[in-house]
Amino acid sequence: MDDQNKNLILATALSFLVILIWFVVFPPPEPTPAPEVTTGELTAPGDGLATAPTTAEAPAGSTLQVETRQETLAEAPRVEIDTPRLTGSISLLGGRIDDLSLKDYRETIDPQSPIVTLLSPVGTDSAYYALYGWAPGAGLTLDDVPGANTRWTLENGQTLGLDAPIVLAWTNDKGMTFRRTIGIDANFMFTVTQSVQNGSDMTASLAPYGVLARHGEPQDLRNFFILHEGLVAMADGKLTETDYSDMRDFAVDSREGARAEVTQVAENGWIGFTDHFWMTTLIPEPGSPFKSVAKYDEARDIYQAEAVLPTQTVAAGQSTTVTTMLFAGAKEWETLREYERSGIQNFVDSIDWGWFFFLTKPIFWLLHNIHALIGNMGWSIIGLTLIIKAILFPLAYKSYVSMAKMKELQPQMEALKEKAGDDRQKLQQGMMELYKKEKVNPAAGCLPILLQIPIFFSLYKVIFVTIELRHAPWFGPFQDLSAPDPTSIINLFGLLPNAAPEPGSLMATIFIGILPLLLGISMWVQQKLNPAPTDPTQQMIFAWMPWVFMFMLGSFASGLVVYWIANNTITFTQQYIIMRSQGYKPDVFGNIRSGFSRKAKTEKK
Structure with missing residues (x-):
């Protein structure tokens, strides 16, 4: 993957991270008590008639204080x-x-x-x-x-x-x-x-x-x-x-x-x-x-x-x-x-579908119909994730095949980097020649990542604004998928009856629930199948990203976290199977044990 495409993915990921940080640092303000209202009446409507009223009298018996x-x-x-x-x-x-x-x-x-x-x-x-x-x-x-x-x-x-x-x-x-x-x-x-x-x-x-x-x-x-x-x-x-x-x-x-x-x-x-x-x-x-x-x-x-x-x-x-x-x-x-x-x-349209209405409307329709069949919103979200991944599978297949080839080429890319030294133009030319020789498209892995962003925000919108997700239960302690994960190490992840820290508080950000933990682990495992950036700074950022997201998403609606966990798990499974079908045998740490790669055959000769 050349620097331009790595920078594209890095910029996208960092933009997403900035939005998540904004949610945490600048959460929606707590409702403030309304000021004490007077009981003066509303302004009456008119339609331009000469005798249209301007105000009406206050109702009989009204007082200036707010009554029960x-x-x-x-x-x-x-x-x-x-x-x-x-x-x-x-x-x-x-x-x-x-x-x-x-x-x-x-x-x-x-x-x-x-x-x-x-x-x-x-x-x-x-x-x-x-x-x-x-x-x-x-x-x-x-x-x-x-x-x-x-x-x-x-x-x-x-x-x-x-x-x-x-x-x-x-x-x-x-x-x-x-x-x-x-x-x-x-x-x-x-x-x-x-x-x-x-x-x-x-x-x-x-x-x-x-x-x-x-x-x-x-x-x-x-x-x-x-x-x-x-x-x-x-x-x-x-x-x-x-x-x-x-x-x-x-x-x-x-x-x-x-x-x-x-x-x-x-x-x-x-x-x-x-x-x-x-x-x-x-x-x-x-x-x-x-x-x-x-x-x-x-x-x-x-x-x-x-x-x-x-x-x-x-x-x-x-x-x-x-x-x-x-x-x-x-x-x-x-x-x-x-x-x-x-x-x-x-x-x-009185429901606030947002700018991505062309996605939020069909996503909600699909989720609504899955829920009508299953009867449980948590499993319905997982079912929705399966369908979305199936729809995107042809595109994902090409992406994962490209990622597998890119991962195999990493030793050669490292060699090119050492040979080129500080000459970035020479490094770019060498990488382009390598991609052309091996018939690899470094940009193939970018599109699925970019497509996931509007889908993620559309689902976030659906979970946040639609009443069908309000107080929707899943199982055990997860009785409201529109609310943050109610579990924490403080209540032994829902085993104890005491409540978790108040959502949005510092304690809740530190002592996260079981769903954000599973999210971080699933992101980390899935990331290990992708080719690592050659730049040390980018390597460090990508290495920290699963754990940063884990804490940032702790205050998000648990239904959204369920979607992301399911998405990461399905993505890992698809990518692992596709890489093996191409002759590459990755383990969870991203090592390649390929007995069928062209590179391995060349070395034997």
């Missing part, structure tokens, strides 16, 4: 939500969907830990809720339309459940009756139908809207570059991802009265907020136009996502109805795919 959840829930009458997958309630104050928890997901792997809370009412820490209403047009005022503080009456239904919608009603002083019918499916999709019956003697103009409001940044915000958390929107096939910090940098919109960005959607789109594993999204009916608004109210520290539908003109004695959907739940690939197939454009 139960105290806040008790401040207004509520309608219970109860489905196989969701539990919570809807406040009759504003008709807000502001109390929602996910029955299938817990905060930790402890089966007794609380279930995940997604939405919370105003007055609690990190309020987060969905609100619907009508923006008043000509002839109407804020008092004439339902908004954030309207006190609705439950007209029909008792508990919102499967095949059990509820109907809320409110009539203004002009005789206009507003109704809101809320239904829910077996997963996470609400259907919200807003209607108005104009019982007045005048024609009314008003625009229906839906709002998602989030008071302050979420407390568990990861702020990790590999993951998007914040606003996510689709507008006629174009996906937009905006961080919370970028929303704070929006220009002040004169029409909206806050920092805002407005997008006109012609036919298909949605807008909402995405967390690591959860999401809330406003979805107008496919095929209908609407105004998509991303807004930040700086004075109140409230982030908003809005879907404002076209203005409706309702003559006296007439009515109008508008239906939208609200997704509030877990970003399960299968669930999102079914909604996409039902007409919600590119809904699966």
